[in-house]
Amino acid sequence: MKLWGGRFTKETNQLVHNFNESLSFDQKFYKQDIQGSIAHVTMLAAVHILTDEERDLIIEGLNGICADIESGKLEFTREHEDIHSFVEAHLIERIGDTGKKLHTGRSRNDQVALDMKLYTRDEVQQINELLKELLEELHVIMKENLHTYMPGFTHLQKAQPVTLAHHVGAYFEMFKRDRSRLQDIYNRMNYSPIGSGALAGTTYPLDRELTASLLGFYGPTLNSMDSVSDRDYLIELLSALSTIMMHLSRFCEEIIIWNTNEYRFVEIDDSYSTGSSIMPQKKNPDIAELIRGKTGRVYGALVSMLTTMKGLPLAYNKDMQEDKEFTFDAIDTVKGCISLFTGMMKTMKFNKPVMEASAKNGFTNATDAADYLVNKGVPFRDAHGIVGQLVLFCIDKGIALDDMTLDEFKAISPVFEDDIYEAISMKTCVDKRMTLGAPGPDVMEKVIAFNEEYLKEN
Numbered sequence: 001m002k003l004w005g006g007r008f009t010k011e012t013n014q015l016v017h018n019f020n021e022s023l024s025f026d027q028k029f030y031k032q033d034i035q036g037s038i039a040h041v042t043m044l045a046a047v048h049i050l051t052d053e054e055r056d057l058i059i060e061g062l063n064g065i066c067a068d069i070e071s072g073k074l075e076f077t078r079e080h081e082d083i084h085s086f087v088e089a090h091l092i093e094r095i096g097d098t099g100k101k102l103h104t105g106r107s108r109n110d111q112v113a114l115d116m117k118l119y120t121r122d123e124v125q126q127i128n129e130l131l132k133e134l135l136e137e138l139h140v141i142m143k144e145n146l147h148t149y150m151p152g153f154t155h156l157q158k159a160q161p162v163t164l165a166h167h168v169g170a171y172f173e174m175f176k177r178d179r180s181r182l183q184d185i186y187n188r189m190n191y192s193p194i195g196s197g198a199l200a201g202t203t204y205p206l207d208r209e210l211t212a213s214l215l216g217f218y219g220p221t222l223n224s225m226d227s228v229s230d231r232d233y234l235i236e237l238l239s240a241l242s243t244i245m246m247h248l249s250r251f252c253e254e255i256i257i258w259n260t261n262e263y264r265f266v267e268i269d270d271s272y273s274t275g276s277s278i279m280p281q282k283k284n285p286d287i288a289e290l291i292r293g294k295t296g297r298v299y300g301a302l303v304s305m306l307t308t309m310k311g312l313p314l315a316y317n318k319d320m321q322e323d324k325e326f327t328f329d330a331i332d333t334v335k336g337c338i339s340l341f342t343g344m345m346k347t348m349k350f351n352k353p354v355m356e357a358s359a360k361n362g363f364t365n366a367t368d369a370a371d372y373l374v375n376k377g378v379p380f381r382d383a384h385g386i387v388g389q390l391v392l393f394c395i396d397k398g399i400a401l402d403d404m405t406l407d408e409f410k411a412i413s414p415v416f417e418d419d420i421y422e423a424i425s426m427k428t429c430v431d432k433r434m435t436l437g438a439p440g441p442d443v444m445e446k447v448i449a450f451n452e453e454y455l456k457e458n
């Protein structure tokens, strides 16, 4: 059944129907479409546009359709243009003429705006929960690794020693910001467009506040033309999803590096790795690579949405139907990636001795050796030069600073004493970094306590 056959004298060309239809993808929000219709007729009855009997009959019919879709009894057949036509046609088939009153004071333009909002609003909450599970896992890793030393890098060159807790803590902050972005989006988007009609409201005395509150919105939107053509919340969401993917992708990149034979900082669990069809020795980090790869796909959705919207005059234009497939795809992709990433982290082994040895062998304590000399009265620039000589000496011998004998230290500068070993131990180097946000275990404990509070409250 068509919702708009009256004005036409010819059948739609089949290719046009196929090109125009959206049922193949907007069926994804059948539940929200029905939920919105139930709220709409509840409001219509409250303002006496429908009788209570008509309302009840329509709601019963809609609930029946929902149940039959869920049980598989009712299939989405291709002759319907979209989910809205599909539901309305089946309603009329089931309850007769009363069903024809469902669409009173409503257009598919405000209806689809509502459905998409209801759908994405749920998804925002689900993604927020998945991020929380990830944060809980990172929190566990942080608590267990306050004293797991590893090199911190700049330019992917070993720089100064940090701890695994500190490194993972950086991602904790990123995902925390991601959650707060989702929260912001939720708060901004949570206003109801229904009752805006096609673009200019309706002549029926609809109670938009009531429909909005029945659907859990903070209130109704305030401009009907904007309401039917606003897709800002999708752009914001896709942007937030892109940022989540960017964070996951950076972490994956590090895990891929850490998992190499050369680094061996971590071992990805067998259950999260795959093999090669030809090289029997291989165990590949495919999951991390795929997450990194899928990042491009989510960015693509954001750019598509921005581009689709950029030339659209007010109000609704059919171009907007294009908002759905890539938004759905981006949402499903991000949800899958967060879940898999969390599982991979949960099962991954950290090779702690290798991490610590790598920090030592990479001269990450060179700054601390220079600071040691400064504390003994050597000007920093001279200390920098002296430690440079130590490093050259060690590179030549293939050893770490800690492996030098005191005589070797003294031969380069007589200022060195026996306490140099303690001063450049990984433990001292990390313990001394005690400004808030640094890897020192005392301040890290504080941060972990903040995080604990955060996880309880959010």
Ligand code: ARG
Pocket: 022, 026, 082, 108, 109, 112, 316, 318, 320, 321, 322
């Ligand atoms: N399938 C359409 C969409 O997704 C629903 C709105 C159709 N409105 C219209 N005037 N043709 O945007």
